[in-house]
Amino acid sequence: MKTRLHLTPALDGLPIDLDDFLSASGEDGHRYEIIEGRLDVSPLADMPHEDLIEWLVECLRAYYRMRPAILRRVKAPARVFLPEGDDGPTAPEPDVACYRTYPTGPLIRRDWRRVSPIIVVEVLSADTAEKDLVRNRRLYLRVPSIEEYWMLDPRESPDRPTMTLLRRAGRRWATTHVPAGGTVTSPALPGFSLVLDPPE
Numbered sequence: 001m002k003t004r005l006h007l008t009p010a011l012d013g014l015p016i017d018l019d020d021f022l023s024a025s026g027e028d029g030h031r032y033e034i035i036e037g038r039l040d041v042s043p044l045a046d047m048p049h050e051d052l053i054e055w056l057v058e059c060l061r062a063y064y065r066m067r068p069a070i071l072r073r074v075k076a077p078a079r080v081f082l083p084e085g086d087d088g089p090t091a092p093e094p095d096v097a098c099y100r101t102y103p104t105g106p107l108i109r110r111d112w113r114r115v116s117p118i119i120v121v122e123v124l125s126a127d128t129a130e131k132d133l134v135r136n137r138r139l140y141l142r143v144p145s146i147e148e149y150w151m152l153d154p155r156e157s158p159d160r161p162t163m164t165l166l167r168r169a170g171r172r173w174a175t176t177h178v179p180a181g182g183t184v185t186s187p188a189l190p191g192f193s194l195v196l197d198p199p200e
Helices: 018-023 048-066 127-141
Strands: 031-036 038-043 073-075 096-099 119-123 148-153 162-169 170-180
Touching: 018 031, 018 038, 048 073, 048 096, 048 119, 119 127, 127 162, 127 170
Parallel strands: 119 148
Antiparallel strands: 031 038, 073 096, 096 119, 148 162, 162 170
8 A cells, every 4th residue: 555645845846756745644834846857945925914814815705706607716725737847747826716617416526636727816925925026927928717816915015005906917917016906807707896905
């Protein structure tokens, strides 16, 4: 019987098989992703980061309850599988993902590899901002279903976050910046409106 792998920060960068990754356990306090066939380890974010995720998820779930034909599910966190290439399996884990289609039926048959979001969201933090601004910008563009990539940025002030919205424009992203207190709208979510003024 094969031994189940236990992931720790010391294994960051280790080449890893997808099945081993999916079956592994992990040391608490870290996020584990498989990127181009290697383990990528990053620290879990602090409480303000989690509070912003919770606020954003509540806003998006309120929208999908009103518009289920447009948005079927909001997950936080999620796992996004990229089309596999020569560089090995890649599955980044966005803080939030929005799905236009989502499987129904027995839970046991549901698998991250069977779903793909239309919008992914990362909440930036000092420890992982480079990953979200550079690496994930490149990776999410490779997922055909993803129409928009939102980066909520509370680094200057958690109470006054800004947002950078990347919208697919052919083979590149078109960029829109929304200041603190500004309003986020989305062609992918008709009628959705989010003021960047989270409650305390």
